[in-house]
Amino acid sequence: MSTRRIHAWPVRLTHWLNAFGMFCMISSGWGIYNASPLFAFHFPTWSTLGGWLGGSIAWHLAVMWLLVINALAYLLYGALSRHFARDLLPLSVSAVRRDLFAALRLKLQHRLGHYNAVQRLSYWLVLALGVLVVLSGLAIWKPVQLHGLASLFGGFDIARYVHFFAMAGIAAFIVLHLTLVLLVPSTLPPMITGGRRETSHE
Amino acid sequence: MSERKKAPPKLEPAQQTQVVNLQRRLLLRSGLSLGALAMLGGCNLQDGDQVDKLLWSMSRWNDRVQAWLFSGQRLAQTYTATQITDPFPFNAFYAEYNVPEIDLDGYRLEVSGLVERKQPWTLQALRQLPQRSDITRLICIEGWSAIGQWGGVPLRTFLERIGADTTAKYVGFKCADRYYSYLDMPTALHPQTLLALDFGQVALPPDYGYPLRVRVPTKLGFKNPKHIVELFVSNQNPGGYWEDQGYNGFSGI
The missing domain is CATH 3.90.420.10 (Oxidoreductase, molybdopterin-binding domain)
Structure with missing residues (x-):
């Protein structure tokens, strides 16, 4: 156990590919949103990718392949390597409540290589949002050929709202995630180098 | 962007069509390279052309995937x-x-x-x-x-x-x-x-x-x-x- 890295290389590789993919998908998605906004606001042009609707769609439908293939690779690795079972489980309501209250009182210690219950919950939630954003995206892309999937979301128009809110949830996760990295900067280098586990705590 | 603002020389109608088509391509290119520069500026990949080509080839790939997904029998939903x-x-x-x-x-x-x-x-x-x-x-x-x-x-x-x-x-x-x-x-x-x-x-x-x-x-x-x-x-x-x-x-x- 003492030689095990905090983040195995497949986790680091898929993490950074995913970061690039998410950045492209969200910023190009905002460009597409602006062509026919669902709500009474636009995203500022500087925050969009693609320059115009055709460019934003070109980015969105190109990078979706990277994002989905990368996500499948990660999920496959996570299940087969027991990364999910070892690092993101077990998870209980009482543990989440305990860690959440500790965190709000700023009394939750961070141990490198160990996820607390709130982190575990947020990772499961963002994984679920990832599945939702891909499925609702497929429903928007192919509402006729994947008619059953589109119906599951209540049709094309409602699937657009689902896609938007799934994006919003993922964006909120990213804000939280980056805030935590700023609060505990020592978590950043292990995601690049792999880091070394603190065995004294194990 | 400044390239498109130069005064055009006198052209035959057929040449004008070609220029219009070229300008359309440039429209996509300049739009894409804005994003490309913003994102890849630090990666020594400042040539928007490469990103543009990649996006066009991904679009052709998406043509093939969609042709494969398309069913000649499946009907679009109809309404009342x-x-x-x-x-x-x-x-x-x-x-x-x-x-x-x-x-x-x-x-x-x-x-x-x-x-x-x-x-x-x-x-x-x-x-x-x-x-x-x-x-x-x-x-x-x-x-x-x-x-x-x-x-x-x-x-x-x-x-x-x-x-x-x-x-x-x-x-x-x-x-x-x-x-x-x-x-x-x-x-x-x-x-x-x-x-x-x-x-x-x-x-x-x-x-x-x-x-x-x-x-x-x-x-x-x-x-x-x-x-x-x-x-x-x-x-x-x-x-x-x-x-x-x-x-x-x-x-x-």
Whole structure:
């Protein structure tokens, strides 16, 4: 156990590919949103990718392949390597409540290589949002050929709202995630180098 | 961007068309390179051309995936008359007052390319062919959608009447408003793909593409050209007004 890295290389590789993919998908998605906004606001042009609707769609439908293939690779690795079972489980309501209250009182210690219950919950939630954003995206892309999937979301128009809110949830996760990295900067280098586990705590 | 603002030299009409096409490509390129520079500026990949090429080749890959996903049998959902969107949104690449004026008595649909019978068609002759009407949802690439009823000749029926080579790859359309677009042959042969003459209970009004438009409920709105004046069958990809600027060519839904 003492030689095990905090983040195995497949986790680091898929993490950074995913970061690039998410950045492209969200910023190009905002460009597409602006062509026919669902709500009474636009995203500022500087925050969009693609320059115009055709460019934003070109980015969105190109990078979706990277994002989905990368996500499948990660999920496959996570299940087969027991990364999910070892690092993101077990998870209980009482543990989440305990860690959440500790965190709000700023009394939750961070141990490198160990996820607390709130982190575990947020990772499961963002994984679920990832599945939702891909499925609702497929429903928007192919509402006729994947008619059953589109119906599951209540049709094309409602699937657009689902896609938007799934994006919003993922964006909120990213804000939280980056805030935590700023609060505990020592978590950043292990995601690049792999880091070394603190065995004294194990 | 500054390249497009230089005063153009005097050109022949054919050359002007080429320049316009080139400018369209540059439009996509400059738009894409803005994002590319912002994102890849630190990666020594400052050449927007490379990113542009990658995006175009991914778009061609998406054409192939969509052609594979497309079913010639699966019908688009149909709706009831009470679900029709009223008023139906006007949409074109120009303002409403620029809708072309067409002399209906003199109107002929020209036919060319890989077909046996190339004589032009009057509206009356088209109305004598078997008709079909569907209430379907039109989905615009911008994201909005609207339900309408279109009636007319199934494109498959028309292609059979003119002796079209249905093993060819594309059916192209030229329009009175200089718009142009195309369909892949499997989509052209889909039972709900129409040469539409009617909108709701009336002949196509000017705003909705009179006197003849393509209605294809398995594609995005911009693949439904209006005011069509020529149809041709070809193995060369005919391109399109938006397709040439960077919209995905297949754009199936």
